[in-house]
Amino acid sequence: MKGTISSVGLERCLHTAEVTSSNLVLSIDSTIHSLHGVLEPWFTVQYLNSENISKETLKNSDALIIRSTRKYGAEILLGTKVKFIGTVTSGYEHIDTEFCKQNGIFFATAHGSNAESVADYISAVLIEISKKISKPLNELALGIVGVGAVGSCVKRNAESFGMRLLLCDPPKNLNDDIFAADIITLHTPLEIGGKYPTKYLANREFFSKTKKGAWLINAARGAVCNSTDLCEALQTKHLGGAVIDTWENEPNIDTSLLPLVEIATPHIAGHSAQAKINANKMIIDSLCKFFGVECDIRFDISQNKTGTYSIRTDDLAFRKNPENFTEIRNGYERIYVN
Secondary structure, X not given: OOOOOOOOOHHHHHHHOOOOHHHOEEEEEOOOHHHOOOOOOOOEEEEEOHHHOOOOOOOOOOEEEEOOXXXXXXXXHOOOOOOEEEEOOOOOOOEOHHHHHHXXXXXXXXXXXXXXXXXXXXXXXXXXXXXXXXXXXXXXXXXXXXXXXXXXXXXXXXXXXXOEEEEEOOOOOOOHHHHHOOEEEEOOOOXXXXXXOOOOOEOHHHHHHOOOOOEEEEOOOHHHEOHHHHHHHHHOOOOOEEEEOOOOOOOOOOHHHHHHOOEEOOXXXXXXXXXXXXXXXXXXXXXXXXXXXXXXXXXXXXXXXXXXXXXXXXXXXXHHOHHHHHHHHHHOOEOOOO
16 A cells, blocks of 8 residues: 655655665654654654654654644754655645645655544444434435545445435535435545635535434544534534534634534544554555665554444543543554454
């Protein structure tokens, strides 16, 4: 599996990267625990808390591997040696891609790495909603907004439940059909501008079109849904309920939403053990191809415990300490059931 290299082109970077693995310096966000001790045979590695990643700490770094816990642009990268930045996330709105392109910094993502993990989370949510409203899933219609890597997996699982499907892709083309759904789940990237902007896609107008009593699930990006408008739709009882995994202004979320939503989790839908391994493999593959380094790395989760997943347990743990959003998310790992 491969990460997404910026449009500048992989071939060019292979010809221009005049370095050898013996003198490459790689900086890694220290909260990516699964990469600790993995790349030392090929790189000189330093592990940095995301808050300590700066121009000064990156001055000798050729490459950087990050998560989405902060923004990366000129204020951090300008004047450094960094020529490759990889994020172990599907999205990349935390990277200033225009700055990277203009300054010869290649960026790679782990797009699609957590698709199955998010789809499993959505399946757990659908089962809980079915219990809550006392209706079997095969009598409900699911609207999927965004049918890409994640949305396609959600679609497949919903079909196995016998649900009627209403699809919307690309998300800008919202049609009346989608609003006939009993449950609408969002799976779009966060696009501020461009051809298909998705910021606040789910807003007051969106909610007014949904059927009364419909449910909303957001496991995409926080700002795809307008929190204020969602609060209003829940308080007026127009929406039957909501499940929120991604929040506006993470980690400083609007806690007034917590008592209004049925299930609340701290952006952990995609945080399964297998999803993290997928992401690591994709970014390492892109990193090594970028610098022309040959490395063979394998990850093993065979020793991890398995069991029955309870989304209510995750919800309860978060509600007890919502101020620990970052700590809970960074330390979270869901194990797939065999």
